[in-house]
Amino acid sequence: MTRSRRLSSSRSIGRLWIVTVCLLCLSGATALTLYGLSNSLVFFMAPSQLLNHPPPPDRTIRLGGMVVAGSVHKNLSSAQPEIRFDVTDGQAAITVHYYGIVPDLFREGQSIVAIGHPQTDGVFLADDVLAKHDETYMPKDVADALQRSGKWDPRFGPPPNAASWNAMTATPKETHP
Amino acid sequence: MSLWFHRLANPGVFLRFTRPCLPIIGGLGAVILLVGLVWGLFFSPADWQQGETVRIMYLHVPMAWLASACYVGLALCGACSLIWRHPLADLAALEMGPIGACAALLCLISGSFWGKPTWGTWWVWDARLTSMLVLFFLYCGHIAVIRAFDRPARGQKAAALLALAGVIDLPIITFSVQWWNTLHQPNTLSLSDAPAMSLSMLWPLLLCAIGYSLGAIALIGTRICTAILERRLASLPHRQGQP
Numbered sequence: 319m320t321r322s323r324r325l326s327s328s329r330s331i332g333r334l335w336i337v338t339v340c341l342l343c344l345s346g347a348t349a350l351t352l353y354g355l356s357n358s359l360v361f362f363m364a365p366s367q368l369l370n371h372p373p374p375p376d377r378t379i380r381l382g383g384m385v386v387a388g389s390v391h392k393n394l395s396s397a398q399p400e401i402r403f404d405v406t407d408g409q410a411a412i413t414v415h416y417y418g419i420v421p422d423l424f425r426e427g428q429s430i431v432a433i434g435h436p437q438t439d440g441v442f443l444a445d446d447v448l449a450k451h452d453e454t455y456m457p458k459d460v461a462d463a464l465q466r467s468g469k470w471d472p473r474f475g476p477p478p479n480a481a482s483w484n485a486m487t488a489t490p491k492e493t494h495p
Numbered sequence: 496m497s498l499w500f501h502r503l504a505n506p507g508v509f510l511r512f513t514r515p516c517l518p519i520i521g522g523l524g525a526v527i528l529l530v531g532l533v534w535g536l537f538f539s540p541a542d543w544q545q546g547e548t549v550r551i552m553y554l555h556v557p558m559a560w561l562a563s564a565c566y567v568g569l570a571l572c573g574a575c576s577l578i579w580r581h582p583l584a585d586l587a588a589l590e591m592g593p594i595g596a597c598a599a600l601l602c603l604i605s606g607s608f609w610g611k612p613t614w615g616t617w618w619v620w621d622a623r624l625t626s627m628l629v630l631f632f633l634y635c636g637h638i639a640v641i642r643a644f645d646r647p648a649r650g651q652k653a654a655a656l657l658a659l660a661g662v663i664d665l666p667i668i669t670f671s672v673q674w675w676n677t678l679h680q681p682n683t684l685s686l687s688d689a690p691a692m693s694l695s696m697l698w699p700l701l702l703c704a705i706g707y708s709l710g711a712i713a714l715i716g717t718r719i720c721t722a723i724l725e726r727r728l729a730s731l732p733h734r735q736g737q738p
Binding site: 459 | 545579622663667680682694695
């Protein structure tokens, strides 16, 4: 009885080793594969990447970046709505031209992804424009208060750290010296 | 550790310990979920740029968390089944798979409904969305494989291997938004940083996550107990000719 029990326990330890080694090998292989593929796993290219490594023509490109404040020009008078804006990653900017309706979240300072083709004149002609939103979730009155107090302008970047304004909402009647 | 581990392997002991806990866990989960949902859907503030759409979060995030957690459970069951031949592990894996698959599917569908008004598209092939779809397919494969053989032990072994190999997908899902640029936004909640979310949204979200999780635990426990009882019933000697 005890002997068979000891035998089964040593067997299960052997199986534990086999499973552990297999899992380690598998995760190593996956990590190497993902590392090797990491360039093609990105969803979009930044403007500076696009300018430094121009892709072959006719290839559909996803261009991602922030809409430059003050660069948005809309033309709603024609039959098809038309919009022009600059997209930047902080190092370079590319003008995007799009015929169609942009998502509700599109605004100056918003991160967007434009899907389309770079033209020969340097303008990016988009077939589709998607809005990205950041990981911050903020009630409207907090956003308004932050903008009124001049602590944040949504046209120029992401909102401040949540810890700062969560304290603000927790004690609304805080007196500022 | 091994003592209670092997004692619980006895289905009778498992039934005796688990069945009284199930109504408590389920009831507690229902109450917490109700509070969380009412708070989240009616009383928490709308997001400053997404508006009311942000309330999809109270279904989407708990389902994503549940799908991942269920898969961890599936993999642990697979390891227990392969290494220690724990008889209840296979039964638990059999009953856990469909619950996790439902969570993954709900996460994908609610995410799609969320993506259309915010991003402007139902679906994109970015790293986060694709790895979550892979998790759903892993669940589907597990559900199919564990029932695919005439001898259940064979299917259980194959399913345990699949569950263990599929664990690789979980860190990919979690870190996809940090490793690669994606359309999906980075993680709002993390272990190292303060949450990038208003506390008035975080509390109902946490309540919903706890409520759904307790509900899932109660559901899985009930399914396991039922399966044990079904097996006992099937192993009873047949008495034919009696009403």
